[in-house]
Amino acid sequence: MQKQGLYVHIPFCRSRCSYCGFVSCTDICAAEKYVGSLVSEMRERAGGEADTVYIGGGTPSVLPRGLLTKIVGALRENFAISENAEITAEANPDSCDSEFLHEARECGINRLSLGVQTLNDCLLARIGRRHNAEQAYRAVRSAQKAGITNIGCDLMLALPEQTEKDVVYAVDTLASWGVKHISAYSLSVEKETALYNSGYAPDEDRAADMYEAAYGRLKAHGFERYEVSNFCKAGHQSRHNLKYWRLEPYAGLGAAAHSYNGTVRSRNTSNISEYISGRRGEVCEQTSMSEKLEEYIMLGLRTKYGVEFSKLNALFGGDWLKAKAREISELCEGGYIRRSERGITLTEKAYFVMNSVILRLI
Numbered sequence: 001m002q003k004q005g006l007y008v009h010i011p012f013c014r015s016r017c018s019y020c021g022f023v024s025c026t027d028i029c030a031a032e033k034y035v036g037s038l039v040s041e042m043r044e045r046a047g048g049e050a051d052t053v054y055i056g057g058g059t060p061s062v063l064p065r066g067l068l069t070k071i072v073g074a075l076r077e078n079f080a081i082s083e084n085a086e087i088t089a090e091a092n093p094d095s096c097d098s099e100f101l102h103e104a105r106e107c108g109i110n111r112l113s114l115g116v117q118t119l120n121d122c123l124l125a126r127i128g129r130r131h132n133a134e135q136a137y138r139a140v141r142s143a144q145k146a147g148i149t150n151i152g153c154d155l156m157l158a159l160p161e162q163t164e165k166d167v168v169y170a171v172d173t174l175a176s177w178g179v180k181h182i183s184a185y186s187l188s189v190e191k192e193t194a195l196y197n198s199g200y201a202p203d204e205d206r207a208a209d210m211y212e213a214a215y216g217r218l219k220a221h222g223f224e225r226y227e228v229s230n231f232c233k234a235g236h237q238s239r240h241n242l243k244y245w246r247l248e249p250y251a252g253l254g255a256a257a258h259s260y261n262g263t264v265r266s267r268n269t270s271n272i273s274e275y276i277s278g279r280r281g282e283v284c285e286q287t288s289m290s291e292k293l294e295e296y297i298m299l300g301l302r303t304k305y306g307v308e309f310s311k312l313n314a315l316f317g318g319d320w321l322k323a324k325a326r327e328i329s330e331l332c333e334g335g336y337i338r339r340s341e342r343g344i345t346l347t348e349k350a351y352f353v354m355n356s357v358i359l360r361l362i
Ligand code: SF4
Pocket: 012, 013, 015, 016, 017, 020, 021, 022, 024, 057, 058, 059, 092, 115
């Protein structure tokens, strides 16, 4: 049986960033009770093997000391976690201190995902982040010193007043610090947030130029693009995120966490107080075969692995290839996709018009 991924949501942050639409709150005093509810959920849903664990948020590094250990301990008690499992914790530079790193290391965290976003202090302040570039540097160095060397950093593109020069500087600097993974996403401004209310809307062309600038530098530093927004040094893909993109099963624990067992998607309540009081408010949704096929094609083509014929046949039979034969041949001739014995992948040219290429195939 396929091993699953486990996602644990920690919905606590020290303050709200001006663009954020994630489920999180600043009432860190509630963390202990929240972790109690998390452990109860783990007991209810116990069973199965997992080879990736991702503790995200919110900001897991703001948890009062001891709670991360309790979470990982309860995961190990309730699920069979593989010996070589990838166990990631997200952290923000202002709370990624030596105490957090020591606890993370001791409880088996072997990968860190750090919310750097940019290394321009003015931009960081503009989007309401609490840290500065110096703290990001110290967080990376402290993690490496603590023995967590598999470090990924998030960067944001199309921030207000951000330039391509800022993006290039951030990529060059993170590469010089020895991080293994960089995610570069365009800023998405959620409704009802401070940035949204200020009237700021990211410009798609500017975002595309910044993406190109980032990609050029990442390539020069030896990072491989293995998903449209994710780049890594050899062997440092996020194994957990690959499960999402390959439609593999995962269980999400905590408020607002999503799960997928191969046919049914479910999500817990986004109301943190409700979750703490023991009401999970789970909503389930059966995915039809055609929805699943669309998702597989859409997500698969965004990765370097593309759409794999063996998986396509096993899950959906050979109908898609027959139904899309004309589109596949036209896109191949146009130089947008490559067809091999293994499957179909996008070419470099297609990255500029990715959405329209994918739309032709679904
Ligand atoms: S740290 Fe992340 S989750 Fe928390 S407010 Fe900022 S963007 Fe949202």
